[in-house]
Amino acid sequence: xxxxxxxxxxxxxxxxxxxxxxxxxxxxxxxxxxxxxxxxxxxxxxxxxxxxxxxxxxxxxxxxxxxxxxxxxxxxxxxxxxxxxxxxxxxxxxxxxxx
Amino acid sequence: xxxxxxxxxxxxxxxxxxxxxxxxxxxxxxxxxxxxxxxxxxxxxxxxxxxxxxxxxxxxxxxxxxxxxxxxxxxxxxxxxxxxxxxxxxxxxxxxxxxxxxxxxxxxxxxxxxxxxxxxxxxxxxxxxxxxxxxxxxxxxxxxxxxxxxxxxxxxxxxxxxxxxxxxxxxxxxxxxxxxxxxxxxxxxxxxxxxxxxxxxxxxxxxxxxxxxxxxxxxxxxxxxxxxxxxxxxxxxxxxxxxxxxxxxxxxx
Numbered sequence: 001x002x003x004x005x006x007x008x009x010x011x012x013x014x015x016x017x018x019x020x021x022x023x024x025x026x027x028x029x030x031x032x033x034x035x036x037x038x039x040x041x042x043x044x045x046x047x048x049x050x051x052x053x054x055x056x057x058x059x060x061x062x063x064x065x066x067x068x069x070x071x072x073x074x075x076x077x078x079x080x081x082x083x084x085x086x087x088x089x090x091x092x093x094x095x096x097x098x099x
Numbered sequence: 100x101x102x103x104x105x106x107x108x109x110x111x112x113x114x115x116x117x118x119x120x121x122x123x124x125x126x127x128x129x130x131x132x133x134x135x136x137x138x139x140x141x142x143x144x145x146x147x148x149x150x151x152x153x154x155x156x157x158x159x160x161x162x163x164x165x166x167x168x169x170x171x172x173x174x175x176x177x178x179x180x181x182x183x184x185x186x187x188x189x190x191x192x193x194x195x196x197x198x199x200x201x202x203x204x205x206x207x208x209x210x211x212x213x214x215x216x217x218x219x220x221x222x223x224x225x226x227x228x229x230x231x232x233x234x235x236x237x238x239x240x241x242x243x244x245x246x247x248x249x250x251x252x253x254x255x256x257x258x259x260x261x262x263x264x265x266x267x268x269x270x271x272x273x274x275x276x277x278x279x280x281x282x283x284x285x286x287x288x289x290x291x292x293x294x295x296x297x298x299x300x301x302x303x304x305x306x307x308x309x310x311x312x313x314x315x316x317x318x319x320x321x322x323x324x325x326x327x328x329x330x331x332x333x334x335x336x337x338x339x340x341x342x343x344x345x346x347x348x349x350x351x352x
Contacts, residue, residue, distance in 0.1 A: 027258075031258055045256070048256035048257070048258045048259050050134075050259050050262070051132070051134035051135070051137070051138070052132045052133070052134045052154075052159045052160060054134070054138075055113065055133070055134045055137050055138075056160070058137075059101075059113075072115075072137070072138070072142065073142060075138050076138050076139055076142040080336075083138070
């Protein structure tokens, strides 16, 4: 698969905006318009993303950041409770640390 | 998102550890998608193997197709996918309906299947699955989701409920899935099951209502081991690490 690795280090606000863009691409603008997406938004409860949508979201991170961020590997170390409660802020922090 | 064309149909495929010498291909169940493996089971197997997951037709992010849900058609699809990916033979694992596809694949294309792992494959002669189609309604989905949440801890919101409702409506009313399933009623008593020669691992939930199906298969397949894992039919969701580790050991040794 082709990857487009981002070389510029992003700050947390820029990562948040990028994640929001990915979420919009995955679940559709019409649903995102009805949501107030914040750093506290949880993937399953607030954003109502199902697992195939999280796969799609993970792919976007993989394509954007390339090898520098093993997002799927990071998720795979979480148990079901952690995955269900995962929020956007935790992901933003993880990506910021990995850059 | 890796969506590839296989004989003119769009198929969503995910691969891990592409450089590995041997491949494990994972087949998901009906009304599900490849994500059942993606986050936990596949990464365990990818420590040693090239792992391939794909969405069955009309499932996940693969193209919607109106017909061809019988096991011959589903294994034709899988065989074409292997050819497209230039994989001459793989270790194969399937869950639930994916387990039936995997059994059929081992029987029809023995040269393409090395070892076989079957997770919670139901007996197609059991009317419960077809009854679900007959009785399907939105109320049923809401009840099912509530029950599913009890065993998997996953809650479904309004958007997901609508999305799933649309998928069920499509599969139940606009495809041949029901009649195709009826045609497979005698699959477990067919001679081809007795003819499966691959080393086979059967993984079933100890409290699953499909466990009897596993016991039937154990009697019919020659080189077979049946292992019970704590859980019910949702055991890959309930015990992904155990299922992943058991398959890793089985395929490695």
